[in-house]
Amino acid sequence: MTTMTDHEPQGTSVPATDAALAVHNLWKIFGKGGDKILGTPDAELPRPELKEKTGCVVGVKDVSFEVAQGEVFVVMGLSGSGKSTLVRCLTRLIEPTAGEVIVDGEDVTKANESRLRELRRNHASMVFQHFGLLPHRQVIDNVGYGLEIRGVPKKERRAKAAEVVDLVGLSGYEFSYPDQLSGGMQQRVGLARALAGDPKLLLFDEPFSALDPLIRRDMQNEVIRLHHELRKTMVFITHDLAEALKLGDRILIMRDGEVVQVGTPDQIIGAPADEYVRDFTSEVPRSHVLTLKWVMHEPNGDAGDGPVLQADQIVKDAARVVLDHHGPCRVMDGDKLVGVVDDEDILRVVVAEEEAPA
Amino acid sequence: MRNTRNGWMRGARAVAVVACVTVVAACGGGSIEEQTQANEDQAAEAGGECGDLNMAVNPWVGYEASAYVVGTVAQEELGCTVNYKDLKEDVSWQGFGTGEVDVVIEDWGHPDLEKKFVESKGGDGSATDFGENGNVGIIGWYVPGWLAEEHPDILDYKNLNKYAKDFATSESGGQGQFLGSDPSYVQFDEAIIDNLGLDFKVVFSGGEAATITAFEQAQKNKEWLIGYFWEPQYIHAEIPLEQVKLPPYTDGCQDVPAKVACAYPDTPLKKFVSTDWSESDSTAVGLVKNFKWTNDDQNLVAAYITSDGMSPEDAAAKWVKDNPDKVQAWLG
Amino acid sequence: MTTVVAPPRAEAKEPPPPPAEPRHLPRWAWALIVIGVWIVVWAFTKGQDTLTLGAREHTQLQNDLTEFRNAVLASRDTNPFIQFTYQLGEWFKEAVEWCQRMISIPDFPRPVPQIGWLGVTAVAVWIGLAVAGWRIALLVAASFVSFGLFGYWSDSMDLLIVTFVSVSVAVLIGMPLAVLLGTTSRLGNSIINTILDIFQTMPTFVYLLPIVLFFGIGASAAVVCTLIYALPPLIRIAGHGIRSVPSTTIEATDSAGQTSWQRLRKVQLPMARKTIVVGLNQTIMAALSMATIAAYVDGPGLGQPVLQSLFKNDVGGAFVPGMLIVVMAVMLDRTTTAASEASEKAARGRINMRQRRIVLAVAAVPVLVALWMSRFYTWAAAFPENNLGPSVADAVNSFTEWFVDAFGGATEWFKNVITEALINPMQSLLAESPWYVTATAIMALALVLGGLRALMPTVICLIGIYIFGLWHDAMITLTMTMVGTVLVMVMALVFGVWMARRKSVDLLLRPLLDAGQTIPPFVYLIPMLALFGPTRFTAIVAGVIYAAPVAIKLVADGVAGVSSSTVEASRSTGATTWQEITKVQLPMSKGSIVLAANQGLLFMLSMAVIGGMVGAGALGYDVVLGFSRSEEWGKGAAAGITIVLIGIMLDRIARAAANQDPITHNPTRRPWWRSSMG
Incomplete structure (x- = not known):
């Protein structure tokens, strides 16, 4: 993780050994002779100059990260940042130019065709922005499609599909056709299709950006619910920071194909890696994201006997307690005292937020 | 009451009619079986003496007349199964070698085809010359009858230049228009016009239909x-056409296409057949060999087909019925 | 020639349209300058180096082509390839003849076919009912009865059989090629498309003789020549459909780990189904339009009576079977379209399957009875004779005669005006200029109108035309094609806009346009000849009748497709009807208009051979000559190839002119195959 800035806390770093997904030095260069650019000084050129010089475009530039079992990992960036290319490289829907993608201990980039199919069938499923449903098939057969191409007998796959349809809340629509459903329901079908094969890894490519805001919120909650129930590892692509903050255990921010920052939501907000990220996050209600860890200060000798709060508690939730208490409150990480927080600490966050939009 | 009774009667009558129709229809059913039986008997009787006769039908009515007359005789008198095949000349000749065509009954002279298919002319031997069919082809320059009547001197080529302007059309670019014909025919008109110093331009009608329509309208x-x-x-039976006199044909005057300056020769029309078929024991071989009739005979049958709107089969049958002597001669 | 450069898969990242080049003069002004210079040069050089070739003269290359054909002919008994194709032809013939004995000709020793008209009609109606519903069943019944009623039962059945066999083979060969076209790279696409272009523009008469040589006379030749002509629409349209399956769906299903075979079978083919049906439909129409040509080599079907009547100058006699071909075309067109819609409905459960099965089962009883009766009763086996056909033919003949008499004078005037004002000057410019002047001018026009992208194919085609030695004839044919296209476009704009703006006009004209496209040209050639004589103008009129329907339909669809909100917006500013048409509807349907012009050009060109049969001379005459006299085959083939080259050249110029960038914008918003391709 070369681009990670080292001044931020590393409290939630992932143990490398049992990572569900590990990506090492992944590159994707579009255009003729893209692979020849790798390793030359050209590879380091900014995008427009490279395009001018070679006609090639860097989609993904030396990206590395790891995702833990059961983690929701969000990749965020504006359009053209390479995030959709990145997620497609994970199952080689787009062939990466270089690098390693390790899923369940196996390097996807080295898999031959049948091995790759095997992997797509059993280990990683994907949900797409534009659903990609088959208009000529009923919901239940769309959901069962993955099973069908694996050769699961019809009866069995229908039973399994019906189960998953129920899980995503589409009971009663099994025999409808996609064009008879609303956008949100269609995406539920997309979700069900991805779940039907019972993969360990779920990939989401901006699944909710085509939906209107209310439906989008429902679907986000649906994903949170499913994550609680099924504990799947998820890689979630979005351009919506609020969505990233809401869903992500950790967030990776991309720009021009490069990783700008990886961290938990509070790390991103509390310690933006550069101006770009700071700008990006400026409108986020910080009190909703930051934990006390980010606002506390060193106890001046005596911590006092104020109420005890946990360091990973969100500011917003702790605000009432702190403001009600006259004097500092103690902030603990487990049993260990790590700092104290007083009214001023809280107000600084909240007031900054009020001023930010101006 | 009477009305009711009548109604009843009418109903009964209707039932009776339906019953009769059904019975008749059932009898009709019998007729299919009867005829099947008859056909089988006839086939057994004929015993393959004639078999199939594949008759090419080239696309003009005179040819059709000859082909169907021979075909009708072969079918009625010899029990052949005659297959008429609508084909252009080149395709017909190509069919000799593959057994798809047995007879071309009217050939206007195709030196190029003979060279390819007739053994004595250096061909592969799939075609055999079966002699003349009695018709004589006359080719020439024609004008519609009214023109010949109003300007009798037009019938000599020497006077044509006098009228060249009158023959001009939108196609002839100021010169007189000479209407060439279907590309199937041997035509030297461009050379003749050049070599006789006529102020005309050849415009090809491109097809027989176009030529005929043009003369009719004219x-x-x-x-x-x-x-x-x-x-x-x-068409000669329908509208008068007069021939324009050209310098007379002499032997060899058409040998060099670019130098032609004489009339077309009269062409005795010939029969060509498939060599394999001619060597078979089909009884129709003799018929085709002997077949011979006159221009008038052919024009008559052609007129049945065109003016009287008869089908070629009917026209041929009518002529065969009216001319038993000629038919007997071919069979003899 | 309706190649469409399909957009590449990764559509999402479309580069921004290139900035418009700064031009000092619009393209049409440059074109006018080129033409002006051309006219000046023409005035001084007229008549030199026109490369005129006399009626019976040949170039060495043309002789070589003839020799080549003769060599192939001479080797027919030993050439293993011919042995193979001949065997293939035998199979086609056997298949057709077996079907014929079943329904159209007496199956000896029976005096009638195995199944008579009543049985065939009943089965056909039942099939119509089963695949498409009772309306179509009625249409099928009416069509089949009309075949018998007008006295062409067995010819109609023959045509149906030949069409069925050729279309079946076309599907067998065409679908794999369509899949190839739908899934290969763009280079592969442009290669396949060029080959299809050649197939579609090469006049049939050129390959009719070789087909007979390779496959034999009659049904086999009919099947093969129909096949060659009918295959391209299927490959093109189905390929287009497969290629147009949204990439998101492909990606989504790929991500589930499907094999490419699963992708094809479960995703691409089902999703392209509607388009494939359109392709099949066009293939059937193309097959029917070959009926008369196939009759030249004894192909069974309704083409035979059409052709025989032509030899007798019997307009009515050609009209009746000609109209029956139209009836058959309309029947098959509506049936296949409705069947495709019905099967979709059925799949979506909008049809009560149980009830439908019962209806079909009940309906099967009278069908079986009819079938049985048609085997045993004469009246049900052979269609009862009647006088309807001949009396209609007579009526048509009288009408034609009256029409020609009544309008002969007026048409003569019209012919002369068009000939003097349009055809002669243009032909003089194109054909009387020295060849290098014309070639330079055409190249300059291509460059001005279509840029470098148009120039390259133009140069290649012009070189080809020069090499094949029929330059002068080619320029005459080109002239007639251009004049015809101008007339076609005038009609297309007038009638197209009218149809788009008035639903009632649309309803009235559509069937006429369908008929104009499917009726064999031989039917109306004789009245045309009677009106205009054997002239270039007659050829142009015949071409216009054939080409105008497509162009009119395309323009009508394009104008009707202009978004109603835009029209509404213009109306709200108080635009007059004329302003609405010229400032909104026509500019916004520019893509369709360009496509209409393109199709008009190609359809006109495809009538060049027919033109050669009615006095237009030039390339069309050369092709007919090559077909009629074996020693001229090489010249005919050269003429055919020249027609192909002209077609490709015009197509590429038109397409480049319509749109300078081949990839980013497709000139037509509507699918290009919405045009019937005849």
Whole structure:
């Protein structure tokens, strides 16, 4: 993780050994002779100059990260940042130019065709922005499609599909056709299709950006619910920071194909890696994201006997307690005292937020 | 009451009619079986003496007349199964070698095809010359009858230049128009016009239908027209056409195409057949070999087909019925 | 020639349209300058180096082509390839003849076919009912009865059989090629498309003789020549359909780990189904339009009576079977379209399957009875004779005669005006200029109108035309094609806009346009000849009748497709009807208009051979000559190839002119195959 800035806390770093997904030095260069650019000084050129010089475009530039079992990992960036290319490289829907993608201990980039199919069938499923449903098939057969191409007998796959349809809340629509459903329901079908094969890894490519805001919120909650129930590892692509903050255990921010920052939501907000990220996050209600860890200060000798709060508690939730208490409150990480927080600490966050939009 | 009774009666009558129709229909059913039986018997009797006769039908009515007359006789008298095949000349000749065509009953002279298919001319031997069929092809320059009547001197080529302007059309670029014909026919008109110093330009009609329509319209609307035409051709029975005199044909005067300056020769029309078929024991071989009739005979049958709107089968049958002597001669 | 450069898969990242080049003069002004210079040069050089070739003269290359054909002919008994194709032809013939004995000709020793008209009609109606519903069943019944009623039962059945066999083979060969076209790279696409272009523009008469040589006379030749002509629409349209399956769906299903075979079978083919049906439909129409040509080599079917009547100058006699071909075309067109819609409905459960099965089962009883009766009763086996056909033919003949008499004078005037004002000057410019002047001018026009992208194919085609030695004839044919296209476009704009703006006009004209496209040209050639004589103008009129329907339909669809909100917006500013048409509807349907012009050009060109049969001379005459006299085959083939080259050249110029960038914008918003391709 070369681009990670080292001044931020590393409290939630992932143990490398049992990572569900590990990506090492992944590159994707579009255009003729893209692979020849790798390793030359050209590879380091900014995008427009490279395009001018070679006609090639860097989609993904030396990206590395790891995702833990059961983690929701969000990749965020504006359009053209390479995030959709990145997620497609994970199952080689787009062939990466270089690098390693390790899923369940196996390097996807080295898999031959049948091995790759095997992997797509059993280990990683994907949900797409534009659903990609088959208009000529009923919901239940769309959901069962993955099973069908694996050769699961019809009866069995229908039973399994019906189960998953129920899980995503589409009971009663099994025999409808996609064009008879609303956008949100269609995406539920997309979700069900991805779940039907019972993969360990779920990939989401901006699944909710085509939906209107209310439906989008429902679907986000649906994903949170499913994550609680099924504990799947998820890689979630979005351009919506609020969505990233809401869903992500950790967030990776991309720009021009490069990783700008990886961290938990509070790390991103509390310690933006550069101006770009700071700008990006400026409108986020910080009190909703930051934990006390980010606002506390060193106890001046005596911590006092104020109420005890946990360091990973969100500011917003702790605000009432702190403001009600006259004097500092103690902030603990487990049993260990790590700092104290007083009214001023809280107000600084909240007031900054009020001023930010101006 | 009477009305009711009548109604009843009517109903009964209707039932009776339906019953009769059904019975008749059932009898009709019998007739299919009867005829099947008859056909089988006939086939057994004929015993394959004739078999199939594949008759090419080239696309003009005179040919059709000859082909169907021979075909009708072969079918009625010899019990052949005659297959008429609508084909252009080149395709017909190509069919000799593959057994798809047995007989071309009217050939206007195709030196190029003979060279390819007739053994004595250096061909592969799939075609055999079966002699003349009695018709004589006359090719020449024709004008519609009204023109010949109003300007009798037009019938000599020497006077044509006098009228060249009258023959001009939108196609001839100021010169007189000479209407060339279907590309199937041998035409030297461009050379003849050049070599006789005539102020005409050849415009090809491109097809027989176009040529015939042009002459019909010209006669009907008294339009100026001169062009390539020929006999026997059924249209002569419908409108008068007069031939324009050209320098007479002499042997060899058409040997060098670019130097031609004489009339077309009269062409005795010939029969060509498939060599394999001619060597078979089909009883129709003799018939085709002996077949011979006149231009008038052919024009008559052609007129049945065109003017009287008869089908070629009916026209041929009518002529065969009316001319038993000639038919007997072919069979003899 | 309706190649469409399909957009590449990764559509999402479309580069921004290139900035418009700064031009000092619009393209049409440059074109006018080129033409002006051309006219000046023409005035001084007229008549030199026109490369005129006399009626019976040949170039060495043309002789070589003839020799080549003769060599192939001479080797027919030993050439293993011919042995193979001949065997293939035998199979086609056997298949057709077996079907014929079943329904159209007496199956000896029976005096009638195995199944008579009543049985065939009943089965056909039942099939119509089963695949498409009772309306179509009625249409099928009416069509089949009309075949018998007009006295062409067995010819109609023959045509149906030949069409069925050729279309079946076309599907067998065409679908794999369509899949190839739908899934290969763009280079592969442009290669396949060029080959299809050649197939579609090469006049049939050129390959009719070789087909007979390779496959034999009659049904086999009919099947093969129909096949060659009918295959391209299927490959093109189905390929287009497969290629147009949204990439998101492909990606989504790929991500589930499907094999490419699963992708094809479960995703691409089902999703392209509607388009494939359109392709099949066009293939059937193309097959029917070959009926008369096939009759030249004894192909069974309704083409035979059409052709025989032509030899007798019997307009009515050609009209009746000609109209029956139209009836058959309309029947098959509506049936296949409705069947495709019905099967979709059925799949979506909008049809009560149980009830439907019962209806079909009940309906099967009278069908079986009819079938049985048609085997045993004469009246049900052979269609009862009647006088309807001949009396209609007579009526048509009288009408034609009256029409020609009544309008002969007026048409003569019209012919002369068009000939003097349009055809002669243009032909003089194109054909009387020295060849290098014309070639330079055409190249300059291509460059001005279509840029470098148009120039390259133009140069290649012009070189080809020069090499094949029929330059002068080619320029005459080109002239007639251009004049015809101008007339076609005038009609297309007038009638197209009218149809788009008035639903009632649309309803009235559509069937006429369908008929104009499917009726064999031989039917109306004789009245045309009677009206205009054997002239270039007659050829142009015949071409216009054939080409105008497509162009009119395309323009009508394009104008009707202009978004109603835009029209509404213009109306709200108080635009007059004329302003609405010229400032909104026509500019916004520019893509369709360009496509209409393109199709008009190609359809006109495809009538060049027919033109050669009615006095237009030039390339069309050369092709007919090559077909008629074996020693001229090489010249005919050269003429055919020249027609192909002209077609490709015009197509590429038109397409480049319509749109300078081949990839980013497709000139037509509507699918290009919405045009019937005849």
